[in-house]
Amino acid sequence: xxxxxxxxxxxxxxxxxxxxxxxxxxxxxxxxxxxxxxxxxxxxxxxxxxxxxxxxxxxxxxxxxxxxxxxxxxxxxxxxxxxxxxxxxxxxxxxxxxxxxxxxxxxxxxxxxxxxxxxxxxxxxxxxxxxxxxxxxxxxxxxxxxxxxxxxxxxxxxxxxxxxxxxxxxxxxxxxxxxxxxxxxxxxxxxxxxxxxxxxxxxxxxxxxxxxxxxxxxxxxxxxxxxxxxxxxxxxxxxxxxxxxxxxxxxxxxxxxxxxxxxxxxxxxxxxxxxxxxxxxxxxxxxxxxxxxxxxxxxxxxxxxxxxxxxxxxxxxxxxxxxxxxxxxxxxxxxxxxxxxxxxxxxxxxxxxxxxxxxxxxxxxxxxxxxxxxxxxxxxxxxxxxxxxxxxxxxxxxxxxxxxxxxxxxxxxxxxxxxxxxxxxxxxxxxxxxxxxxxxxxxxxxxxxxxxxxxxxxxxxxxxxxxxxxxxxxxxxxxxxxxxxxxxxxxxxxxxxxxxxxxxxxxxxxxxxxxxxxxxxxxxxxxxxxxxxxxxxxxxxxxxxxxxxxxxxxxxxxxxxxxxxxxxxxxxxxxxxxxxxxxxxxxxxxxxxxxxxxx
Amino acid sequence: xxxxxxxxxxxxxxxxxxxxxxxxxxxxxxxxxxxxxxxxxxxxxxxxxxxxxxxxxxxxxxxxxxxxxxxxxxxxxxxxxxxxxxxxxxxxxxxxxxxxxxxxxxxxxxxxxxxxxxxxxxxxxxxxxxxxxxxxxxxxxxxxxxxxxxxxxxxxxxxxxxxxxxxxxxxxxxxxxxxxxxxxxxxxxxxxxxxxxxxxxxxxxxxxxxxxxxxxxxxx
Numbered sequence: 001x002x003x004x005x006x007x008x009x010x011x012x013x014x015x016x017x018x019x020x021x022x023x024x025x026x027x028x029x030x031x032x033x034x035x036x037x038x039x040x041x042x043x044x045x046x047x048x049x050x051x052x053x054x055x056x057x058x059x060x061x062x063x064x065x066x067x068x069x070x071x072x073x074x075x076x077x078x079x080x081x082x083x084x085x086x087x088x089x090x091x092x093x094x095x096x097x098x099x100x101x102x103x104x105x106x107x108x109x110x111x112x113x114x115x116x117x118x119x120x121x122x123x124x125x126x127x128x129x130x131x132x133x134x135x136x137x138x139x140x141x142x143x144x145x146x147x148x149x150x151x152x153x154x155x156x157x158x159x160x161x162x163x164x165x166x167x168x169x170x171x172x173x174x175x176x177x178x179x180x181x182x183x184x185x186x187x188x189x190x191x192x193x194x195x196x197x198x199x200x201x202x203x204x205x206x207x208x209x210x211x212x213x214x215x216x217x218x219x220x221x222x223x224x225x226x227x228x229x230x231x232x233x234x235x236x237x238x239x240x241x242x243x244x245x246x247x248x249x250x251x252x253x254x255x256x257x258x259x260x261x262x263x264x265x266x267x268x269x270x271x272x273x274x275x276x277x278x279x280x281x282x283x284x285x286x287x288x289x290x291x292x293x294x295x296x297x298x299x300x301x302x303x304x305x306x307x308x309x310x311x312x313x314x315x316x317x318x319x320x321x322x323x324x325x326x327x328x329x330x331x332x333x334x335x336x337x338x339x340x341x342x343x344x345x346x347x348x349x350x351x352x353x354x355x356x357x358x359x360x361x362x363x364x365x366x367x368x369x370x371x372x373x374x375x376x377x378x379x380x381x382x383x384x385x386x387x388x389x390x391x392x393x394x395x396x397x398x399x400x401x402x403x404x405x406x407x408x409x410x411x412x413x414x415x416x417x418x419x420x421x422x423x424x425x426x427x428x429x430x431x432x433x434x435x436x437x438x439x440x441x442x443x444x445x446x447x448x449x450x451x452x453x454x455x456x457x458x459x460x461x462x463x464x465x466x467x468x469x470x471x472x473x474x475x476x477x478x479x480x481x482x483x484x485x486x487x488x489x490x491x492x493x494x495x496x497x498x499x500x501x502x503x504x505x506x507x508x509x510x511x512x513x514x515x516x517x518x519x520x521x522x523x524x525x526x527x528x529x530x531x532x533x534x535x536x537x538x539x540x541x542x543x544x545x546x547x548x549x550x551x552x553x554x555x556x557x558x559x560x561x562x563x564x565x566x567x568x569x570x571x572x573x574x575x576x577x578x579x580x581x582x583x584x585x586x587x588x589x590x591x592x593x594x595x596x597x598x599x
Numbered sequence: 600x601x602x603x604x605x606x607x608x609x610x611x612x613x614x615x616x617x618x619x620x621x622x623x624x625x626x627x628x629x630x631x632x633x634x635x636x637x638x639x640x641x642x643x644x645x646x647x648x649x650x651x652x653x654x655x656x657x658x659x660x661x662x663x664x665x666x667x668x669x670x671x672x673x674x675x676x677x678x679x680x681x682x683x684x685x686x687x688x689x690x691x692x693x694x695x696x697x698x699x700x701x702x703x704x705x706x707x708x709x710x711x712x713x714x715x716x717x718x719x720x721x722x723x724x725x726x727x728x729x730x731x732x733x734x735x736x737x738x739x740x741x742x743x744x745x746x747x748x749x750x751x752x753x754x755x756x757x758x759x760x761x762x763x764x765x766x767x768x769x770x771x772x773x774x775x776x777x778x779x780x781x782x783x784x785x786x787x788x789x790x791x792x793x794x795x796x797x798x799x800x801x802x803x804x805x806x807x808x809x810x811x812x813x814x815x816x817x818x819x
Contacts, residue, residue, distance in 0.1 A: 220818045230735065455780065462783040470615040474646050474700045475780060482698070501698065502764060506819070517764040519697050577648035580674075 001028050002216035003065040003511045004108050009129050011122060013195055014055065014114030018129050023108060029514060030596065033064030035091045036488035036528045037109060038080025042089055043531050045111075048538035052084040052187070053169060053194040055115040061102070061200070062109040064490040065512045068100035068293075069215065072228050073492035075100055075293025082539075083186035084194075085171040085349070085401050086420040086444045089535040090186035093490050094160075095292030096178030101158040104204035106211035116196040121161075123153065124202045126211045134198035138167060141342040142176040149201050156206060161199035162189040163344025165389040169193055170399040172349040176341060180300070180311035181292070184346040185421060186443060216513030224507045228499050232296055235498030237458065242299040242494065243289075245278025247315035250425075252277045257457055258559030259430030260319065261423075263326045263375050264355040265416050265551055268427045269559035272328040276318050285334055297494060305331045310338035313347070316447075319425035320351025321385075325358060326375030336381045343389030349401055352422035354384055356402035356415050357394075365409040369394055413550050419444035419541065428552055430561030431456045433464070433472040436571045439546045440476065442532040448493060450479035460497055467564050473574035481525030488528065527595040530579075530587050534597070543585040546572055612670050619645055619652050620665045626786050627654075630705050631661025635789065641705040641774070642684040645782060646694040649673050653683050653690055660705075685750045689776070692759035699762065699778025703785040706774035709796035714742045714769045716803075726769070726795070727813040729802065733795030737767070738816045740792055744771040767792055 006023045023037070031040045038060040050056045059081050066074040077099030083090035102110070105124050112122070119134040137145050142163040149159045160177035166189030173189030174182040183189075204210045215221055232238045241249040254260040255273035262270045274280060281301060290300030290311060302311055313321065313334055321340075322333040340347045358375045360366050366373070372380050373394070387395025397405050402422055406415035416423045421444025428435030433452025438445040447453070452475060456466035464471060482501055486493055491504055505521035508514065536545075548568060555563045576583060580591035592598070623643055630636050641660050644653035651673050654660065658667035671679040673691055680687055686704060693702045710726075717723045725739040741761050745753050748770050758776050761768040767777040767788040775792060779785035799809055 217818070223816070223819070227738075234735075462779065462781055462787065464781055465618075468618050470618045470647050471645070471700070471781065473648050478698055478700065478780065500766075502766075505764075519763040522698050574648035577650075578646075580649070 001025065001065070002513045003069065003213045004028055004033065005106055005211075005213065007107055008062075008109035008111060009107050009124065010111045010113070011129060011131065012114040013112065013116040013120060013131060013197060016131055018131070030524065030527060032485070032488040032508070032524055033067070033108060034062050034076070034078035034093060034488040034490035035080065035484060036524065037062040038078050038091050039089060039528055039531055039535075041109075041111060042080045042082065043535050046082055048082070048089075048535050049540070050082065052082040052087065052191060057082050057191055057194070059112040059188065059191055059195075060109060061112070063099050063103040064488055065508060066489040066491055068103045069511060070221070070225055070294065071491070071507050071511070072225065072232060073292070073295045073297070073495050074489070075295060076490040076492060077102060078487060078490050079175065079183045079188055081186075081188055081191050083188075083443065084169070084190050085185075085187040087539055088419055088443050088541065089532050089539075090188070090443045091487065092183040092185055092188060093487055094177055094181045094183045095295070095492065096158075096181035097293040098158045098160050098177035098181070098202065099490065100293050101204050102202045104210035104212070105202055110200070112192075112195065112197065115194065119196050119198050121149070121197065121199040121201060124200065126204055126209060137198045139164065142344045143179060143342050145199055146176075146179050149199055153201050153203050157201050157203035159199055159201050161344075162192050162197075163342060163389065165343045165345040165399075166190055166193035167198075168389065168391045168399070170345055170388060170391065171401050172346040174344045174346055176344050180290070180341055182341070182346070185348065185446070189344050215511055217510040221507065221510035224503060224510055228495070228503050228507070229296060231499045231503065232495065237460065238297050238494060238498035242297050242497075245282060246299050246301040248276070248278035248281050248313070248318050250278075250315045251318065252279070253457070254426065256560065257430055258556060258561035259427040260323060261425060261427050262323050264324060264352075264359040264414065265423070265427060266359070267558065268430060268556045268561050270323060270328070273323060275328040276322045276330055276333065280330055284330060292492070295492065299494065303334060305334050307335060308338055310341060312341070313337040316425050317347035317351070320348045320355075321381065322351070324351050324355040324425070325381070327378045327381060329378045332378040332381055336385050339382050339385045343385065345385070345389055348424055349422045350385060350388060350398075352416060353398050353402040353405060354381070356406055357398060359414050360406060360409050360411055363411060363414065365411050416549055416551065417445055418548060419545050421445050426453055427556065427561065428548060428566060429556050429564055431466045432469055432566040432571065433466070433475055435548060435552065435566040435568065436472050436476045436575055437479070439548055439568060439572065440480070440575055442529065442536060449483055450476045451483075451493065451496070452476060452479065454497060458497070461500070469567055469571055470574070472571055473578045476575060477578045478522065480529055481522045484525035484528040485521045488524065523595070527597060530591065530595055531597055533585075533587060537586060543572075543583075546585060615647055615650075615652065616665055616668055616670070619647070620663075620668055622782050623654065623668055624663050626703065626782050627660040627663040629786060630703075633707070633790070633793070635705040635707045635793070636660050637706070641703070642686050642690065643703055643782065644684070644690040644694065645701045646673065646699075651691055651694055653687055655682055656684050686754070688755045689758050692755055693762055693776065693778055696759045697762045697778055699785070700780050701782045701785045702776060702778050703782065703789055704774060704776045705789060707789060707793035707796070709800050710769055710775055710793050711772060713796045713799060714771045718742055718744055718771055721810065726799070727816060728795035728799070729809065729812040730795055730798040733791060733798070734814055736791055737795065738814070738819045740767060740769055741765055742769045742771050748773045
């Protein structure tokens, strides 16, 4: 297979042992790279029943055959583990330029295992890796750590690190790379912190020192790239909306559709939403655009408030730290977002857990030290974020995520989560496909496994009725499978807003030499999805976990989505049928055989 | 299992037909209006879980009624195949083996005419659009030539195979099969191909050299 080294680094931080390993051809061809490869190694090597913060857990970083090529949005890499927040298998991918630079050191993947006694960081250069002391870095923010390490190892180095939240085992701590890019959501930073690993530094040196791969069919790749760029430029989402407004382009749209969650999903619209919109960001805090490696879209926004500067907020962060907490002050939300990035915590879970606490307080469930934690109290926001990162006072409860918080205080129904992961910024009562996507996602409620907002609200590629039930199971299955493929290439899923699915399978064919149709690509995704499902079943998850919080059985009272609730039982049954799973959600022997997976 | 209610039997066929019928009706009407079918030719299907909903054999696509939509299993035969479309097995294989969740088969005249011209005169097994939209969206459309191009076993294999990497294909001298995530997209492909074909046809009438105008998509 072209465009890969078929080689990974395995580093045991308990013993200090570092070895190069070959990746079998079958693993590369059946799982491609990125998420697929990470999931394959986690399933092969990690017992699904372990404590995710124990020595036995592993982190599998992986690039894909597309990483570092000229294909648009190919600057991504992936990390897989067992999540301390959800207890599911968990992968995340991130942009920036860490991924291509890691690959230019001559490896497709890195497996980190064991647990160090003292803080360390990992340095990787072409053909060589070493473990170095990080005592002086422990306790520092992601920004301080990145700046110090880049000063130490040169400007050609790139850094992925944890902040104080990872050190303090906040269950939704991130690994931050290139300062502002996050391997987020499921607490990968806590797993890294549990191993006492502060950072991973890659330094491929100057361009002529890079270790490179070969493309199988440069002529075809040139044609495919030209066509991908044409599509990205022509799409109103990737060619206009994201380029002009960033991801916060969605605020006013989702608010108008009545699915912009307010006050912990108690409402779906608010007249103040525009204060947080992409239009407002442009007019107030915007400084410049920021793009990942080889990305013509450039959805990132470098911004500055009166007090500080940084990146964001993205749509989800803007909502979670803002509207979901009843806060519509863009400056306050932006400062809290900066703080999350520097401490290294996931903005969606941080905001949603604070919103959950606000509703618990409203319901009289919390003791007096939580008195200020009320919807709309913008002055406590940044302080709460710090408290979470340092597990300080009430921050210690918030650091556990909304599910554990709500259970501790006797109202589990007030946690807006699936499998322990907080819902992102789309109320599922206004997009029935999203309802099913949240419920069935292998890593908990997530908009990145299947994003039916595309067909249900944005009309991409063609509009679906957002309140119909019968066509959603198959749609969600197809999207979950294709997204697993994109995550394995590794490509940014925003391309799906402009580029037809087969363009990326053609690109992989040109890059790797594999004879791959779009149908084959979908089968690879299906294989990854079923493997993840088997891991979760072994970890103890059942059909009962494929469920939304009870709030979503009651219709919204106002806005463009009022009066509707998805029939989850019927949609879930149809979903299991579409996946060839039993009524309990267990993959059939037939489907496992078809995909070449041992049950 | 949570309880007895949580089994597959509670998915009501009638509830699904209530949702899909308006779409079948709409696109059946469109096919008639555009002259893409004779009175009862062509067929329409969608996937729903492990079931397929497909037009009844002999139904008038321009005058569909709820009773013209037949539910049949995707993974095994049931008695409904007796009344469902003659091309049920092709639709089933498309819905099982390709990314498509909806399929339309019809006989757009310019496209059918060109499929004969390209294979007989130009010795080319695909049409490469020369208009801007056709070129941008399609690149090329494969033409499959079969010994038995109506209701045959070889169609059940060859057509889904062609749709594994393309959204629409042409069966030489017969018609097109298209796929999409929904019927809107499947129908959209039919209209784009027919428009591209009509433009090629008119350029041929004007005496233009079509081959010289084609983009280079040999490897696409």
